[in-house]
Amino acid sequence: MALRLAGLAKLSQVGVRLQSTAAAPTTKLFINGQFVESKTKSWVDLHNPATNEVITRVPNSTQDEMQAAVDAAKEAYKTWSKTSILTRQQVMFKYQDIIRKNMKELAESVTVEQGKTLVDAEGDVLRGLQVVEHCCSITSLQLGESLNGIARDMDTHSYRTPLGVTAGIAPFNFPAMIPLWMYPTAIVCGNTFVMKPSERVPGACMMLVQMLKDAGCPDGVVNVIHGTHDSVNFICDNPDIKAISFVGSDQAGKYIYERGSKNGKRVQSNMGAKNHGVVMPDANKENTLNQLSGAAFGAAGQRCMALSTAVFVGEANNWLPELVERAKKLKVNAGHVPGTDIGPVISPQAKQRINGLIQSGVDEGAKLILDGRNLVVPGYEKGNFVGPTILTGVTPKMKCYTEEIFGPVLVCLSVDTLDEAINLINSNPYGNGTAIFTTNGATARKFTQEIDVGQVGVNVPIPVPLPMFSFTGSRGSFLGDCHFYGKMGINFYTDVKTVTQLWRESDVTHTQAAVAMPV
Numbered sequence: 035m036a037l038r039l040a041g042l043a044k045l046s047q048v049g050v051r052l053q054s055t056a057a058a059p060t061t062k063l064f065i066n067g068q069f070v071e072s073k074t075k076s077w078v079d080l081h082n083p084a085t086n087e088v089i090t091r092v093p094n095s096t097q098d099e100m101q102a103a104v105d106a107a108k109e110a111y112k113t114w115s116k117t118s119i120l121t122r123q124q125v126m127f128k129y130q131d132i133i134r135k136n137m138k139e140l141a142e143s144v145t146v147e148q149g150k151t152l153v154d155a156e157g158d159v160l161r162g163l164q165v166v167e168h169c170c171s172i173t174s175l176q177l178g179e180s181l182n183g184i185a186r187d188m189d190t191h192s193y194r195t196p197l198g199v200t201a202g203i204a205p206f207n208f209p210a211m212i213p214l215w216m217y218p219t220a221i222v223c224g225n226t227f228v229m230k231p232s233e234r235v236p237g238a239c240m241m242l243v244q245m246l247k248d249a250g251c252p253d254g255v256v257n258v259i260h261g262t263h264d265s266v267n268f269i270c271d272n273p274d275i276k277a278i279s280f281v282g283s284d285q286a287g288k289y290i291y292e293r294g295s296k297n298g299k300r301v302q303s304n305m306g307a308k309n310h311g312v313v314m315p316d317a318n319k320e321n322t323l324n325q326l327s328g329a330a331f332g333a334a335g336q337r338c339m340a341l342s343t344a345v346f347v348g349e350a351n352n353w354l355p356e357l358v359e360r361a362k363k364l365k366v367n368a369g370h371v372p373g374t375d376i377g378p379v380i381s382p383q384a385k386q387r388i389n390g391l392i393q394s395g396v397d398e399g400a401k402l403i404l405d406g407r408n409l410v411v412p413g414y415e416k417g418n419f420v421g422p423t424i425l426t427g428v429t430p431k432m433k434c435y436t437e438e439i440f441g442p443v444l445v446c447l448s449v450d451t452l453d454e455a456i457n458l459i460n461s462n463p464y465g466n467g468t469a470i471f472t473t474n475g476a477t478a479r480k481f482t483q484e485i486d487v488g489q490v491g492v493n494v495p496i497p498v499p500l501p502m503f504s505f506t507g508s509r510g511s512f513l514g515d516c517h518f519y520g521k522m523g524i525n526f527y528t529d530v531k532t533v534t535q536l537w538r539e540s541d542v543t544h545t546q547a548a549v550a551m552p553v
C-alpha cells in the first residue's frame with residue numbers, strides 16, 4: 035500500500051507493513067534524516083492485536099545508534115535554533131497540510147498496530163494534527179515582553195529561547211497523537227528532538243517523521259530511536275538531552291521523572307487515571323447514557339481520559355438496565371471491519387490483566403451485570419477481544435476501583451448526594467479528568483468549583499482541551515509543572531532570557547563606583 039502523496043515513502047520503506055508475513059519486516063530507526071536498519075541483536079515482535087500475527091520487528095536500539103541520534107540532534111541544533119521563526123513556521127504550515135492529506139493512511143497504520151477502529155484512529159491523527167496547526171501560530175506564541183524606561187534611559191525585554199536537544203517517550207494508546215503532542219511544539223520553538231515511540235506501535239510515528247522531512251524540516255532536527263528500558267535509561271541519563279516529555283503508566287512515569295530530574299533535566303510526566311462520571315438524576319437520560327457508554331467502552335477503554343468509573347447519584351441508579359442495553363449494542367470486531375465500535379485490546383497480557391481485574395471485582399462482592407469476557411470474534415479467534423463489561427455495587431476499597439483497568443470495563447458506584455460524589459472523586463489519588471451530567475446550572479457550577487481534578491466536563495464525557503489550552507491532568511496523573519501543548523507546552527520547551535539595557539547619550543562623570551543596590 036502506498037501513501038497517496040508523491041514524494042512520501044511507501045509504508046514498507048519506513049518500516050511499516052499492514053499485512054502479516056512469515057518473515058516480518060523490521061521497523062527502521064530515523065537518524066539524521068535517514069531511515070536506518072538497526073544493527074541490534076535484540077528485537078521486539080509487534081503483533082496485530084486483532085490476529086496476533088507478527089507484523090514488524092522493532093529494534094532495541096544499540097547504545098551507538100542512540101548516541102548517533104543525539105549527536106545528529108546536537109549538530110542540527112546549531113543551525114535550527116538560529117533559523118528564523120518564520121522559516122520554522124513555514125515548516126509547520128506545510129506539515130499540517132501533508133498530515134491532513136494522509137490521515138487515512140496514518141489511521142490504517144494505527145488500526146493495524148494498535149487495534150482501534152479506523153474512525154477512532156482518524157480521531158487519533160486529528161487530535162495530533164490540531165497541535166501542529168496550533169504550532170503554526172508560533173510567531174504570536176513566542177512573542178516576548180518589553181518595558182521601556184524601567185529607569186532613566188534603561189529598558190528591559192524578555193524573550194523565550196530554546197533549550198537544546200529534547201526528547202519524548204510515548205505510550206501505546208495514541209500512536210499518532212502523543213508523538214504529535216511532543217516534537218512539533220519542541221522544534222517550532224527551535225529545539226531539536228529524539229523521539230522514542232512505544233515499541234508496541236511505532237508505525238504512525240515513522241510515517242509522521244517522513245512527512246516532516248517532506249515538509250522541509252532539516253535532517254537531524256527530529257530523530258527516532260526504538261526500544262524499551264535501555265532506551266528510556268539512555269534518554270534519562272544522556273547529558274546532552276535537556277528536557278523529557280513522557281506519557282504512559284504511573285510506574286514508568288514516576289521512574290522517568292525521578293531519574294531525569296536527578297540528572298538535572300526538565301521533565302513533564304503524564305500518567306495513569308481513574309476518571310469518574312457523575313450522573314445526576316436531573317440529567318438528560320438518553321444523552322447521558324450514550325455519552326457514558328461511548329466514553330467508557332470507546333477505544334476498548336484504552337484512553338487515559340476514558341470515563342471508566344460512573345457515580346450514580348440517587349435515582350439515577352435506576353438507569354443501569356438501560357445502560358446495559360446500550361452497551362450490548364456495541365459491535366466488537368477487528369478495527370478495520372466497517373461498523374466496528376470496539377476493537378481488540380493491545381495484547382494477550384492486557385486482556386488477561388483486564389479479565390483478572392473483572393474477576394477481582396466479582397470476588398470482592400461487586401455485581402457483574404454485563405460480562406465481556408470469553409468473547410470470540412468469528413474470523414479473529416486469536417484476537418485480544420474483551421466486550422463491554424459493567425460492574426455495579428463497587429466500593430472504593432475494591433481492586434477494580436483502586437487500579438486503572440485500561441479496558442472496556444465500567445465500574446459503577448452509587449451515592450445519595452452530589453457532596454458524596456465530590457468527596458469520593460477528591461479522595462481518589464488521580465486527577466486526570468472527570469465529568470458531570472446534569473441539567474442544573476447550579477449543580478454544574480458547584481461541581482466545577484469543588485472538584486479537585488485538572489480537566490472537568492459538564493455534559494462532556496471526555497473533556498480533553500484543544501491545543502489553544504493545555505492538557506491539564508493533575509494530582510496523581512501528572513508530575514512536573516508545565517503541561518503538554520498550548521502555552522504551557524511552549525513554556526516547557528523554552529527558557530526565558532531577560533535583557534536590561536542602558537543607553538545614555540550624556541557621559542557619566544562620576545569617579546566613584548556605586549555599590550548600593552540600585553533603587
Ligand code: NAD
Pocket residue numbers: 203204205206207208230231232233261262263266281282283284285286287289304305306307337338438440466505507511
Ligand atoms: P507504559 O508506561 O507501559 O509505556 C510508556 C513508555 O514507557 C513506552 O515508550 C515504554 O517503552 C516505556 N516504559 C514502559 N515501562 C517502563 C518502565 N518500567 N521503565 C521505563 N520505561 C518504561 O504505558 P503504556 O502501557 O504504553 O500506556 C498506557 C498508560 O499510559 C496508561 O496508564 C494510561 O493512562 C497512560 N496514558 C496517560 C495519558 C495522559 O495524558 N495522562 C495519555 C495516554 C496514556
